[in-house]
Amino acid sequence: MNLDSLALRLQNDQLSILDQQLLPFEKKWLTVKSVDEMITIIKALKVRGAPLIGVAAALALADEARQKKYSIGQFQQAAERMRQARPTAVNLMNAVDRVTAAAKTSDYISAVWNEAVAIFHEDVELCEKMGRRAAELINEGDGVLTHCNTGGLATVGRGTALAAISCAWEQKKSIHVYVDETRPLLQGGRLTAWELSEMGIPYTLISDNMAGWVMSQGKVQKVFVGTDRIAMNGDIANKVGTYSVAVLCKYHNIPFYVVGPSTTIDPHCPSGREIPIEERAPHEVRGVEGSFGKVQWASPESQVYNPAFDVTPVDLITGIVVDGDYFSQTDLKAGALRRLFN
Numbered sequence: 408m409n410l411d412s413l414a415l416r417l418q419n420d421q422l423s424i425l426d427q428q429l430l431p432f433e434k435k436w437l438t439v440k441s442v443d444e445m446i447t448i449i450k451a452l453k454v455r456g457a458p459l460i461g462v463a464a465a466l467a468l469a470d471e472a473r474q475k476k477y478s479i480g481q482f483q484q485a486a487e488r489m490r491q492a493r494p495t496a497v498n499l500m501n502a503v504d505r506v507t508a509a510a511k512t513s514d515y516i517s518a519v520w521n522e523a524v525a526i527f528h529e530d531v532e533l534c535e536k537m538g539r540r541a542a543e544l545i546n547e548g549d550g551v552l553t554h555c556n557t558g559g560l561a562t563v564g565r566g567t568a569l570a571a572i573s574c575a576w577e578q579k580k581s582i583h584v585y586v587d588e589t590r591p592l593l594q595g596g597r598l599t600a601w602e603l604s605e606m607g608i609p610y611t612l613i614s615d616n617m618a619g620w621v622m623s624q625g626k627v628q629k630v631f632v633g634t635d636r637i638a639m640n641g642d643i644a645n646k647v648g649t650y651s652v653a654v655l656c657k658y659h660n661i662p663f664y665v666v667g668p669s670t671t672i673d674p675h676c677p678s679g680r681e682i683p684i685e686e687r688a689p690h691e692v693r694g695v696e697g698s699f700g701k702v703q704w705a706s707p708e709s710q711v712y713n714p715a716f717d718v719t720p721v722d723l724i725t726g727i728v729v730d731g732d733y734f735s736q737t738d739l740k741a742g743a744l745r746r747l748f749n
């Protein structure tokens with residue numbers, strides 16, 4: 408069986424990923440031979456984006472179980488190590504839980520494999536649904552600002568927030584995208600700018616601290632972002648900097664929309680306060696590193712705080728598109744997400 412997407416492939420029984428650390432200047436596919444290799448790859452953000460992390464984790468577990476003919480005990484240990492790879496994107500835990508639950512059948516290796524493949528196909532479908540529903544919120548002539556990367560590189564389909572943008576473009580709406588570069592790891596500048604130029608969608612790259620000024624000039628009519636975890640009360644975690652964008656939207660009266668699949672909802676998380684926020688290494692803030700080279704501008708002794716995500720409270724969110732459905736702030740506050748799990 409073959410599976411194909413922008414950043415993850417399964418061909419002739421070999422799982423490989425596009426090294427996102429090297430984009431946009433180098434396109435290098437890495438073959439992933441074990442769960443522990445995939446864990447290292449996820450930690451290094453060579454594979455990133457909440458839905459893609461979930462799919463990659465499930466397939467790596469299923470592939471290793473199949474190749475090494477694991478016992479159930481070995482599989483469960485590998486699943487536990489995989490769960491710890493990154494703490495915020497709940498798609499990882501949801502995907503690991505799904506393949507672990509599938510492992511409870513007699514022919515567990517095939518069951519796990521089938522579940523991992525189902526997770527892949529489901530992500531493609533959910534991206535399409537989200538993109539179409541969220542594109543309805545975009546009008547002809549809109550300037551749309553987005554943060555981080557939420558496209559085909561963050562999923563195995565067409566993305567979350569970026570799918571809204573590409574669907575609107577496909578519907579022939581003339582739009583212009585403002586891309587936050589997304590410090591410290593530059594997912595906007597390196598990855599979203601690349602995806603938009605590949606699709607021929609007009610965009611302008613700005614550094615994160617320009618967003619407020621660009622909004623004050625009337626260039627932005629809507630903001631669309633993805634999410635790494637949606638809490639039951641409608642609070643969301645996403646790439647650090649998202650909260651600042653939402654605060655700016657409030658001041659400038661700009662709708663702030665979140666787009667995510669149901670696999671990003673955490674039914675066990677009552678509010679944003681309970682979402683674990685990943686902290687990363689200080690060197691990521693003291694400089695930058697990628698296929699463009701390595702620069703360090705702060706002294707190695709500089710004290711650094713490097714949270715990879717922040718939480719945007721529901722009060723700042725105009726609405727969330729989950730799969731094919733739209734939930735307004737009023738719906739979210741009235742417990743619409745809780746009802747999905749009852």
Ligand code: MRU
Nearest residue numbers: 455456457555557561633634646
């Ligand atoms: O640290 P990253 O690059 O994995 O962070 C990704 C994001 O924050 C995305 O916005 C998020 O995963 C949702 S979009 C698919």
